[in-house]
Amino acid sequence: MSDVIDADGFRPNVGIVLLNPEGRVFWARRITRDGWQFPQGGIGSDETPLEAMYRELGEETGLLPAHVEVLAATPGWLRYRLPQRYLRHHQKPLCVGQKQVWFLLRFTGDDSQVRLDAVSHPEFDDWRWVDFWYPGENVVAFKREVYLRALRQFVLHAERLCERELPPPWAAGRHCDATV
Numbered sequence: 001m002s003d004v005i006d007a008d009g010f011r012p013n014v015g016i017v018l019l020n021p022e023g024r025v026f027w028a029r030r031i032t033r034d035g036w037q038f039p040q041g042g043i044g045s046d047e048t049p050l051e052a053m054y055r056e057l058g059e060e061t062g063l064l065p066a067h068v069e070v071l072a073a074t075p076g077w078l079r080y081r082l083p084q085r086y087l088r089h090h091q092k093p094l095c096v097g098q099k100q101v102w103f104l105l106r107f108t109g110d111d112s113q114v115r116l117d118a119v120s121h122p123e124f125d126d127w128r129w130v131d132f133w134y135p136g137e138n139v140v141a142f143k144r145e146v147y148l149r150a151l152r153q154f155v156l157h158a159e160r161l162c163e164r165e166l167p168p169p170w171a172a173g174r175h176c177d178a179t180v
Contacts, residue, residue: 004042004043004044004045005093005094005095006099008096009093009094009095009096009097010077010079010095010096010097010098010099011042011095011097011098011099012042012043012049012077012098012099012100012101013040013041013042013043013098013099013100013101014040014041014043014049014052014053014056014100014101014102014103015038015039015040015078015100015101015102015103015146015150016038016039016040016053016056016057016060016102016103016105017038017102017103017104017105017150017151017154018038018039018057018061018063018068018105018107019071019104019105019106019107019132019154019158019161019162020107020129021106021107021161021162022129022162023131023132023158023159023161023162023164023166024129024130024131024132025038025129025130025131025132025134025135026038026039026061026107026114026127026129027127027128027129027130027134027135028060028061028116028123028124028126028127029124029125029126029127030123030124030125031122031123031124031125035139035140036135036138036139037135037139037140037143038135038139038147039056039057039060039061039123039124040056040098040100041055041056041059041060043101049073049101049103050070050073050103053101053103057105058118059118059119059123060116060122060123060124061114061115061116061118061124061127062113062114062115062116062117062118063107063109063113063114063115066108066109067107067108067109067113068105068106068107068108068109069105069106069108070103070104070105071104071105071106071154071157071161072103072104072153072154072157073101073102073103073104074100074101074102074149074150074153076101077099077100077101078099078100078101078102078146078149078150079097079098079099079100079146080097080098080100080142080143080145080146081096081097081142082095082096082097082098082142083142100146100150102150102153102154104154104157104158106161114127131166131169132151132155132158132166133151133166133168133169134169135147135151136148136151137169
């Protein structure tokens with residue numbers, strides 16, 4: 001799969017919010033750094049966003065389509081720009097950021113089915129379930145607004161699934177919990 005960069009310099013990408021029945025989301029640590037994030041990855045020129053999502057899910061978590069149910073997708077692209085220090089000026093065309101279609105998936109499998117080493121070059125070395133809003137406050141700063149936008153679009157679906165409210169951490173007296 002080759003990288004596709006659009007005319008504005010954005011790389012088409014998918015983001016995956018994997019939700020368990022308790023309303024907690026899958027949160028994983030990048031193998032080469034201490035950054036945590038949702039699974040995500042590029043869309044190949046020969047793939048639909050849904051196909052790319054299933055491929056990325058398998059590559060990054062080892063999960064198969066049988067382990068999840070698609071609950072929702074963002075209706076359009078959510079974009080973020082890369083900080084200057086991450087721009088690769090020697091590569092043409094220049095990628096200035098990502099444009100993403102986000103998917104909300106209900107996890108129907110068992111935690112033992114998660115395999116971060118499902119591919120020869122894993123992207124993650126650790127994972128956990130965290131409160132629904134936790135990633136929006138704890139992802140690297142340049143991705144924060146996109147994460148919050150995706151979570152806001154998905155919160156009603158998540159609340160229906162777990163049959164309770166998932167108030168944001170900025171609600172009165174509320175704090176995010178990163179316990180497993």
